[in-house]
Amino acid sequence: MKQVAIGIDIGGTNTAFGVVDQEGHVMVKNSIPTPKHGDKEQYAEDLATAINEIVESVKLMNPEIEILGIGIGAPNGNYYTGSIEFAPNLAFKGVVPLAQMMKDKFPNMKAIALTNDANAAALGELIYGGAKGMKNFVMMTLGTGVGSGIVVNGEVVYGHDGFAGEIGHYTVEPNGRDCGCGQKGHLETYCSAGGMKRTAFELMVQHNAEDSLLADKSFKELQSKDIYEAAVKGDAIALETFDYTGHILGRSMADVVSYFAPEAIFLFGGPTAAGELIFGPTKKYMEQYNLPIFKDKVKIVKSELKMGDAAIVGSSALVWKELDK
């Protein structure tokens, strides 16, 4: 029997899911729209139906397969309660006890668990990726926001209420940029994709850089990939944007090191595709800010999870982690 796990990634627009083997390969996957209507029961029903379909299809090709469980990654996913709780970007109001709803629909599964996206990514790295065998590491996810999954003594840090790891919302610049959460100067306002855009405009303003390759696009239009492309062409504003982003990110990593003394910090998400443009300054500044006892000890590593499948793969890792208890 080949043992596999199902991973579900719930996003604002789509819910993706797949069957993942023990090496982290997605054998088959599909997706359904994440509903705009907010009918939890109907959504759980549709999701179960769609999962049964891919399970049937994978069993046709691999009759000797055993499906051990379902792992779910969701915004505001709470591992302790197995619920999605007050997720601002989803239509569901209040609390959705999705892990329990799935248990009701799949009573024979050995493990069904739910957590948030960044914790799922950290578990993916731990079970299938570069963090295999590590007991203490931090996964930082750069995207629309900045998230983190923190592993201490081999276990994800969920905290007292299940919402630990909100690293994107700690203050890196008192009275700094407005954050979507209502506070100011949070890490996410500098090191998310949108944060990089804000930096690019700040630097154009500072240097009055009408000749920058980034000066032709509106504030609404400019994307972080435009900054990457301009940097590759040697644009000074774009290059300084990466240095500035790496400065704040590297300093925040030195803070992370002072708190957790991890073996490694993994970076995941779109901006990591820029390679040395982002890793170079980030490493330099982390070392510059590290305490003497931590210097040259902590690795910064690009996540080994493949961008497209990472969320499904990460969520599926929850299953192996549960069964390993």
Place this chain on the structure above:
Amino acid sequence: MKQVAIGIDIGGTNTAFGVVDQEGHVMVKNSIPTPKHGDKEQYAEDLATAINEIVESVKLMNPEIEILGIGIGAPNGNYYTGSIEFAPNLAFKGVVPLAQMMKDKFPNMKAIALTNDANAAALGELIYGGAKGMKNFVMMTLGTGVGSGIVVNGEVVYGHDGFAGEIGHYTVEPNGRDCGCGQKGHLETYCSAGGMKRTAFELMVQHNAEDSLLADKSFKELQSKDIYEAAVKGDAIALETFDYTGHILGRSMADVVSYFAPEAIFLFGGPTAAGELIFGPTKKYMEQYNLPIFKDKVKIVKSELKMGDAAIVGSSALVWKELDK
């Protein structure tokens, strides 16, 4: 048989030690000078002799006593290696494998372990104090520096190399005040006893407050207790100093909450004697900076460990924690 543990607290000037019962009461204690000469072997020998003396004295009064082990709290104490490593304020050069040296001298003890002072304080709170039964909490120690002991899933966070929890050395103000470690703007430069003094002078400068009760003492002379006494008398600079300190401390706690989502944050050390003067603003600002999901959830609590004995009691807690594994 009444079971007890020995706690040793190694400070720059003195090494204090005592026999502690399961309720955290110090039955007998004593101290020897921490040597200035750096002879590790002689120090371990002297320490063992002094410990044997208090053990004999406590056995005279309580013949039915069983001493289970020795817990040691020391600056730069590394739990994993059981060593004091490159402690800047101690005369010993390099690495002192004190846990092993004590094991050699007390081969019949069931548990001998070593950690740093702030972790020992956190364990003291967990085993004997207000954190009994808690799985996720943070202990912040305010004194000459700012330290922390972080407990996640019921275990102290030691990190990959044993040096986690250096919360006093994360950046709260980029390009802020010079820190003793060589960096700038660390929490410790604002919220330690010395940080409060720096704030008081900064505020006198700002307001040109020659009429403050604090304006008669030199920068070298002024102590944090002077600030407390002036605040009690209603001195505006002293009161603003507490507000400012609570502002930075409360904001740093909101950062701690975003990282760890603890059930409570315990405060320990001299400045906590000021009561509401420090707890009031700290709570107010923590709530102001907390993310909505964390508001009104996390308690800020004064440590229940008694100031004088706390270090001995905290160190002894290591023994119960070891035996509980």
